[in-house]
Amino acid sequence: MSFNYATRYPVTTRLLHWIVGLMVIATIPIGLVMQQQGLARPTQDLLFILHKNGGVIILILVVLRIAWRLATPAPALPPTIPAWQATAAKTVQALLYALLIVMAVSGYVRVRAGGFPIEMLDAFGIPAMVPRSDSLAETAQSIHSTARFPLAALILLHVAAGLKHLFARDGVFSHIWPPLGR
Numbered sequence: 400m401s402f403n404y405a406t407r408y409p410v411t412t413r414l415l416h417w418i419v420g421l422m423v424i425a426t427i428p429i430g431l432v433m434q435q436q437g438l439a440r441p442t443q444d445l446l447f448i449l450h451k452n453g454g455v456i457i458l459i460l461v462v463l464r465i466a467w468r469l470a471t472p473a474p475a476l477p478p479t480i481p482a483w484q485a486t487a488a489k490t491v492q493a494l495l496y497a498l499l500i501v502m503a504v505s506g507y508v509r510v511r512a513g514g515f516p517i518e519m520l521d522a523f524g525i526p527a528m529v530p531r532s533d534s535l536a537e538t539a540q541s542i543h544s545t546a547r548f549p550l551a552a553l554i555l556l557h558v559a560a561g562l563k564h565l566f567a568r569d570g571v572f573s574h575i576w577p578p579l580g581r
């Protein structure tokens with residue numbers, strides 16, 4: 400059966416979805432690997448630079464995504480999708496946005512309160528915006544370290560559901576694909 404309803408997110412939404420999605424999928428393993436003992440110093444430094452600065456770019460893009468998303472309509476789900484699935488999808492998507500903000504902000508606070516550099520922001524002369532405080536850095540660190548579990552679980556759920564729609568060819572995957580084009 401074919402449906403005839405609004406078919407895709409606007410190109411900005413699709414492009415941001417795939418840029419942020421790939422960056423997040425790369426950032427999580429980098430965050431884990433960069434702390435391993437026995438890494439060569441230059442490798443470790445590079446991974447930290449990628450993780451911290453990439454995380455800040457993710458934060459900026461997620462804020463833009465949320466603002467843009469609130470201003471533009473989303474395509475309707477096909478009538479074949481049961482109501483519980485539509486609710487589950489919206490809930491998971493909202494939680495993904497929320498957890499990305501929690502991860503990026505807690506990472507930022509952990510690093511700035513700890514007195515460490517964020518090279519990209521330092522190059523632009525952007526001040527820390529967070530006081531130097533070991534206890535604040537520790538709290539932010541434990542939030543950063545705990546929030547990765549629900550984030551990873553939601554990503555797995557979301558990706559599995561996305562792939563299910565791809566294979567079912569029910570039109571939902573093409574809401575978000577291709578990243579560019581009409």
Ligand code: HEM
Binds near residue numbers: 419473493495564573
């Ligand atoms: C291979 C991986 C991925 C696939 C196959 C995929 C698939 C999809 C699909 C099909 C939609 C549209 C759903 C709808 O119309 O209701 C969507 C939306 C969304 N995806 Fe993904 N996705 C992937 C990776 C990610 C990642 C890694 C994240 C975040 C960490 C993410 C966050 C979101 C969000 C927040 C939305 C909602 C868009 C909105 O309404 O603002 N996705 N994804």
Ligand code: HEM
Binds near residue numbers: 426
């Ligand atoms: C959405 C963005 C981000 C994701 C998904 C993410 C993910 C992770 C993960 C999975 C870890 C390993 C956690 C652990 O071993 O306890 C980690 C560690 C870390 N992250 Fe992030 N991160 C993000 C953003 C940031 C940002 C923006 C910064 C700093 C500017 C940052 C700084 C750090 C630091 C310093 C660590 C090492 C743990 C520590 O010593 O506190 N992260 N991150």
